Amino acid sequence: MQLSFLRPLYDRPGPWCSVYLDASANTEDAHPALDLRWRALRDKLQQKRADAASINAIERVVRGHDPMAGDYGLAVFASHGRVVLSEYLSAPPLRDVAAYSPLPHVMPLLAQRGEQVAWVRVLADRAGGDAMAVSAGGVPRRAHVTGRQDFQLRRVQPGGWSQSRYQRAAMEAWHHNAGDVTAATVELAEKVGAEVVVVAGDIRATGMIAAQMPNRWQDLVVRTDAGSRALGADQTLLDDVTVQTIAEVADQRITAALDRFGMQEDVGAGLDAVVSALQRNQVDTMLIVDDPSANGELWIGPEPTEIATDPGQLAAMSVPDPAKVRADAALVRALVGTDAELTVLGPDEAPDLTDGVGAVLRYVDESTPGRGNG
Numbered sequence: 001m002q003l004s005f006l007r008p009l010y011d012r013p014g015p016w017c018s019v020y021l022d023a024s025a026n027t028e029d030a031h032p033a034l035d036l037r038w039r040a041l042r043d044k045l046q047q048k049r050a051d052a053a054s055i056n057a058i059e060r061v062v063r064g065h066d067p068m069a070g071d072y073g074l075a076v077f078a079s080h081g082r083v084v085l086s087e088y089l090s091a092p093p094l095r096d097v098a099a100y101s102p103l104p105h106v107m108p109l110l111a112q113r114g115e116q117v118a119w120v121r122v123l124a125d126r127a128g129g130d131a132m133a134v135s136a137g138g139v140p141r142r143a144h145v146t147g148r149q150d151f152q153l154r155r156v157q158p159g160g161w162s163q164s165r166y167q168r169a170a171m172e173a174w175h176h177n178a179g180d181v182t183a184a185t186v187e188l189a190e191k192v193g194a195e196v197v198v199v200a201g202d203i204r205a206t207g208m209i210a211a212q213m214p215n216r217w218q219d220l221v222v223r224t225d226a227g228s229r230a231l232g233a234d235q236t237l238l239d240d241v242t243v244q245t246i247a248e249v250a251d252q253r254i255t256a257a258l259d260r261f262g263m264q265e266d267v268g269a270g271l272d273a274v275v276s277a278l279q280r281n282q283v284d285t286m287l288i289v290d291d292p293s294a295n296g297e298l299w300i301g302p303e304p305t306e307i308a309t310d311p312g313q314l315a316a317m318s319v320p321d322p323a324k325v326r327a328d329a330a331l332v333r334a335l336v337g338t339d340a341e342l343t344v345l346g347p348d349e350a351p352d353l354t355d356g357v358g359a360v361l362r363y364v365d366e367s368t369p370g371r372g373n374g
Contacts, residue, residue, distance in 0.1 A: 001115055001342045003335055008084050009077055009104045010304070010333055017045055017054045018105035019076045022092035025067040038062050041098040048100035053081030061086050075109045094292055103300075103329040110332065111290040111344050115250035121198040121242055122185045123227045123235075124205040129181035130229060133188035178208035185209065189217060196220050196249050200227040200238050257285050257343045258350065260360045268361050270354035271296075271327070272309060278334040279305050282361045285341040286331065289349075289356035296327035304337020331357070 009016070019041055023034055038059065045055050057078045065074060065086075073089030085104075089112055099105040122131040189197055197213070197220050199206045206223045213221055222245050227238030261268070268277055275298065277283045299308045301319035307330050308314045314322040335342055345353070 001110065001113070001344065003110075003332065003342055004339075006085070006104075006106060006332070006336050009106070010336055012079050012082075012084060014079055014102045014104075015050070015100060016102070016104040017050050017058060017076075017078045018097065018099040018101070019045075019058050019062075019074070020089075020093040020095075020097040020108055021062060021074045021076075022071075022096060023062070023065070023067070023074045024071040024092055026070050034062070037096055041096055044098040045100055048098075050100040051081065054078040057081055057083045073112075077104045077106075079104075101325060101329065102323050103325050103333055105326065105329060106332055107294075107326075107328040108292070110342060111292075114344060115253050117196065117246045117249045117253075118192045118194050119196045119198065119242070119246055119249075120185055120189045120192065120194045121200065121238075122181060122209065123201045123229055123238065124178070124181050124199065124209055125202040125229045126177060126205050128177055128229075129184070129201070129205070129209070131181070131185050131188055133192045133194060135192040178205055179212055181205075182209050182212040186214060186217065189220075194220065196222060196245055198222050198224065198242050198245055200224045200241070201229060254343055254345070254349065257287060257360060258345075260285070261287055261358055264361065264364070267364055268359040271357055274331070274357050274359045275307055275309055277359050277361055278307055278331070278338065278340075281305060281338045282363060283335065283338065283340040283359045284362045285343055285360040286335055287343050287345060287350065287353065287358045287360070288328070288331070289345050289347055289353055291347070291356055294328060294356070297324050298327045298330040299323065300325055300330045300333070304334045307331070307334050 021034075021037055021041060025031075025034075042055055042059065045058075055078075058076045061076050061083050062074060065088075068088060071092055073092040074086065075089055075093075076086045077084055087109065089109070091112065093108060093112070097105065097108065118133070118135050120131060120133040122129050124130075185197065185199075188194070194217075197217055199209050199221055200223075203225045206225070210218075210221050210223055222241075224238070224241045226241050227233070227235050268274065268283075274283065274286060299311045299314055299322040300306055301314050301317070301322055306314060306317060306319050306322075308317075308322070311322045311324075332342065334340075350358075
């Protein structure tokens with residue numbers, strides 16, 4: 001998981017108000033229930049002596065957001081009277097949270113986000129196509145393509161001397177239209193850095209589009225005859241295929257990270273090793289087991305790599321006035337500051353991971369903990 005979207009949170013000083021709220025709007029009493037939940041969280045922030053300006057800024061987001069259908073949540077982060085990041089959660093949080101701390105409490109957001117896969121889906125027929133793309137950060141893009149060729153889009157059986165001419169004209173029109181749709185699809189895929197391209201709809205159109213995709217995208221194309229561009233068509237099956245395809249890509253990424261970690265022969269395993277690697281800017285990808293009950297702490301200084309398991313380590317680094325913070329908050333800040341990535345694992349995906357944390361390293365040298373001196 002890339003964490004660059006969190007960078008604005010670390011470009012501003014704390015302390016931070018972090019709120020996770022069930023904002024579901026699927027019942028008649030949804031608005032009063034939301035009001036009660038927010039009031040409880042606001043009271044908690046006031047008890048923690050959070051500044052009124054930040055609380056008020058979060059309240060404006062909570063009360064003024066555009067409601068979504070069904071069950072969902074909100075995550076909001078504010079500092080010094082300004083909301084710096086707010087996100088919809090695809091499901092309500094496990095519990096409502098109101099935190100006031102030196103660093104933003106982002107781990108619940110990252111655990112729920114999971115692996116973000118950039119993808120493109122095009123729904124095509126022989127007249128054109130509708131394409132949409134979603135970046136790893138969840139930003140949607142769309143394209144609608146109406147084919148340039150509209151002469152004889154259906155193959156006909158007129159008989160006589162003209163039959164082959166009509167059929168050839170129809171095939172050429174389909175081919176040109178598929179080329180237009182392919183070009184729009186590739187443009188979207190390039191913009192979002194797609195990891196999968198779902199080509200759906202009319203079987204002949206999807207075949208032409210897939211065949212015209214540039215070589216670099218060929219291995220990322222998944223064809224399906226699910227979906228239709230017809231007005232009012234049920235796209236449930238297409239949505240299911242899309243979600244399943246994206247989930248498979250995410251699972252492959254997690255498996256690859258675990259495989260890379262396993263090849264290091266325990267270098268980078270455990271909290272001490274990960275903290276030391278972060279100090280050295282050695283971490284490529286950190287693995288962490290999602291544990292909502294975790295309450296471990298680490299010490300930090302002003303810079304992302306100023307992170308330690310005890311204040312004496314930071315004193316040796318000439319860091320004045322180290323602060324004690326949540327361990328996961330300190331680890332994520334260090335990852336963002338060193339352009340490292342994060343993989344969040346379920347308890348059943350890495351049950352034996354030391355301290356529930358490990359790191360795939362960018363490099364290993366003789367000073368790397370666990371490497372030894374031989």
